[in-house]
Amino acid sequence: MNNYDHVRSYDSEGDLRHTRTRNPEFESVSTDEQSNILFASNTIPALPDIQTAVSNLSASKRRLIIVGGLQNLTSALSVPNISTSDSEPVEIVTYGTTLKADSGSPPNTVINHTNTQQARISADINGSGVAKGLSVVDTGAGGQYSITAASCTEGVRVEGDTEAQKHNHWLKGCDTGVIQTNSANGNPDEHGYKIVARESADCHYRHEAGNADLRLNAEVTNNTGPGGSVYQSSGSLTLNGGVIRGGAAAGIRAGDGRLRVIGCILTSHGGDGIEFRSGTFGVVDGCEIEDCGSDGVFATGTPTAITTSDIRDNSGYGIRSDGTTVDIKQSNVSGNSSGATVTTNSGSVTSDSFTGV
Structure with missing residues (x-):
């Protein structure tokens, strides 16, 4: 399930810009499906913090949706390696949310995918102060990545021995x-x-x-x-x-x-x-x-x-x-x-x- 549609549009000067709209498929997620999703936020007290939620991803709960406006991070989000009997990927999505490096203790990378777990990642990143928005290294199972990133030294870095990947990114000022x-x-x-x-x-x-x-x-x-x-x-x-x-x-x-x-x-x-x-x-x-x-x-x-x-x-x-x-x-x-x-x-x-x- 991809929780965003990516829409190509143009500004008043004719320059290409990129917008994300909510996907109606996500709006109609059933209660049973929601029971298999983890929600997280560093700004909404009723929800677990983002790092805790990432560590709680499991074979039965492989979808993490991050909500709640601007989210400051002091360490990178790392995709966990989960042993499963099927081919469904881990999914991490920001929903109406921008991930930002905490100015007091910024991580070198905002999101890391460095293992054999297949992943689907869709995130908005404000990368001021960080070296990499998304880092993909030696991913034996491949993945699908959709990143909107601004002001990183490197918006996206892919390296190592990687399997099939699909990338769709909007990047500005990196x-x-x-x-x-x-x-x-x-x-x-x-x-x-x-x-x-x-x-x-x-x-x-x-x-x-x-x-x-x-x-x-x-x-x-x-x-x-x-x-x-x-x-x-x-x-x-x-x-x-x-x-x-x-x-x-x-x-x-x-x-x-x-x-x-x-x-x-x-x-x-x-x-x-x-x-x-x-x-x-x-x-x-x-x-x-x-x-x-x-x-x-x-x-x-x-x-x-x-x-x-x-x-x-x-x-x-x-x-x-x-x-x-x-x-x-x-x-x-x-x-x-x-x-x-x-x-x-x-x-x-x-x-x-x-x-x-």
Whole structure:
């Protein structure tokens, strides 16, 4: 049971925002079902405090709902490892509640999931003063995570040897929105990330994932840091859909690894739309890249394939190939201030059914 519907909406300036509404399914929970749920609050005396309630989760009571407005925490909430005979997860939900680190004794992390217990976590976090809003480490059973976080150093960190996971996050003002590191088991469809992020100081999504192959749908705006709104330092990453807009530097910056960018819109970045730097291979398919402050696509040391994409109205070249090969098919590259394509350091561009102006 997911106690929130996630609704995409826009503010008066057209910027994407994120709202949560109560789920009617939760409103109609029967009395018998409620007997299997624990309620907790640090501000409502009639209810157990949050840490006590977490320790009381069991095979018969696997749902914890935290209520009662702003909740100050002096230690992290850690998902317990409960032995069960079925596959039902532990569930921790904030309901009309924001978890906040106590200013006198803030925990390093607000929520920890570090065991083999499958979990479903849906929480609002004000992370001022903490390093991580949600930390997921070595979760052998996987999980589903939905976090709204503000002002954390890291909104969400996923690391270690992890099984199938689904992430849906709204993040604002964190230094880094999501960091994925080390490895992920299974195929990329089992590891889905959907993030909405704004005003990150470093980057919205940082991929340091070794051999992990993940799928990311990102709608991110106004990254203020130099590293790119989405930064891949290693591993295999597929960006599938989404809008990446208004970053101070590059929209996407890729280092070593494989990066596929499919069906994305990249616009109004201070640097390049996409930078492929020294990776093994890059793919741009069905994308729109426009109004960036430098080149639309910059590839150096990374063989790159561009298909059915529209690369236009960028301040530099549409495509720059620096010491590598870029293959362009069925794409439009037009209106770029410096020209359609340029090659440097023995780079090359090959094309088929390509319109370049």
